[in-house]
Amino acid sequence: MGWREFPANCVASSNHSPAQREDSASSAGWRSAVYLAVLVIGYIGVYICRKNFSVAIPLLREAFGATKEQLGEIASLSTLAYMAGKFGFGVVIDRFGGRVCFLASLLLVAIFGGAGGLAPSLGMLAVFYSANRLAGSAGWGAMVKLVPDWFPARWHAFAMAVLSLGFVFGGLCATLLAGWIAGVSGNDWRWVMGGPALVLVGILILCWAVLPRVGGGSEPGGTAATSASGGFQMGQVKELFRVRRFWVVCALSFTLTLLRETFNTWTVDFFKTEGGPEVSHRIAAFLSTPFDACGAVGILLLGWVFGRVSPDTRRNLLMVILGALGLVILGLPTLARQGLVAATVAVGLVGFLTYGPYSLLAGVLSLEIRGRGYVATVAGLVDGAGYLAAIMAGAQFGKLLDIGGYALAFPCLATLALVSAALCLLLYPRGGVTPSST
Secondary structure, three states, X not given: OXXXXXXXXXOOOXXXXXXXXXXXXXXXXXXXXXXXXXXXXXXXXXXXXXXXXXXXXXXXXXXXXXOHHHHHHHHHHHHHHXXXXXXXXHHHHHHHOHHHHHHHHHHHHHHHHHHHOOOOOHHHHHHHHHHHHHHHOHHHHHHHHHHHHOOOHHHHHHHHHHHHHXXXXXXXXXXXXXXXXXXXXXXXXXXXXXXXXXXXXXXXXHHXXXXXXXXXXXXXXXXXXXXXXXXXXXXXXXXXXXXXXXXHHHHHHHHHHHHHHHHHHHHHHHHHHHHOOOOOHHHHHHXXXXXXXXXXXXXXXXXXXXXXXXXXXXXXXXXXXXXXXXXHHHHHHHHHHHOHHHHHHHHHHHHHHHHHXXXXXXXXXXXXXXXXXXXXXXXXXXXXXXXXXXXXXXXXXXXXXXXXXXXXXXXXXXXXXXXXXXXXXXXXXXXXXXXXXX
């Protein structure tokens, strides 16, 4: 079984010969793989108009004589806009469909991203960049709305895992592109902020040309089977808040997003602090890269396994992974004293153990809660709960470091991982069947 295992509406009718049906299933499988790859490219396009701000910060300080606090305020305001979009756009996507909302998200990100490069002041830059982030917040929900109609249920977890590579590698692509633009433009912040929008326009044209015009629970013109099983009704959204698993997944999003964002923010500082003066900023940055690299492996591996095991095994697997994560984080300060190699391996293991479970939350677990008709709504709320936690990864964790260093802060994170492991007990009833994704 593989990419060739597809729903009946993707395969030739039964009056065709076995060879014809096999060829049709194989063709449908490869088409869906192409659609998935195009979605990942599209989401990377959102990131290249988002993460370029970090490259522009020193250029903006020089151009406007701005303080770090002023630029930090832009970042904070845009994060609030992004969080608001996560909470609000899910119902819009479920109502109007994934394709139109994904293309609209890319178009608006390109417009506001380009406008950011033309901003006459920091205040207007804050407005354009926040609008950019708000528009980009619809991208993930639109993608998870589309994917279930392209793959059979047992491949949903893996397909969602592949989607997650968009945010894992999006930041890397954004930094490389913005750095290249800075070099060729003579460090002009306007090109760093606005230039990536031109690339996104090309990506938007690719997505418009390739993505199919049918599919996704309530897409206009979608298949009858899809519409019947996954139609969206606004009046039923409130029923989500009566579902226990919805609250469990939101709680896991809060804890795991806090873990992920904390390591994204502070890993370089950890190596610099624990390694001493002989460790340069460049070396510390290099040593932090296994967190994302190993995280990508964890996403794909857990996504592949998750769709092939029973609910009991899923629950137990997540408990073991998150329990092991807590133990690794607890031992990080000790490992750092043993040497940088041991600490680097441990950081890679933390990424491997964190990203896999994290990628399931606004993906296949959201799909299982109320099916494809409400997947964008659930995923948006779940992601929004995570971004509430992300705010704490900066100031609050920094305060812990000021008080007791990593010897105090990492045990707190380890406790958070163990709490996450305990929450997994509530994900599936014991002896239950795999939830439906339809």
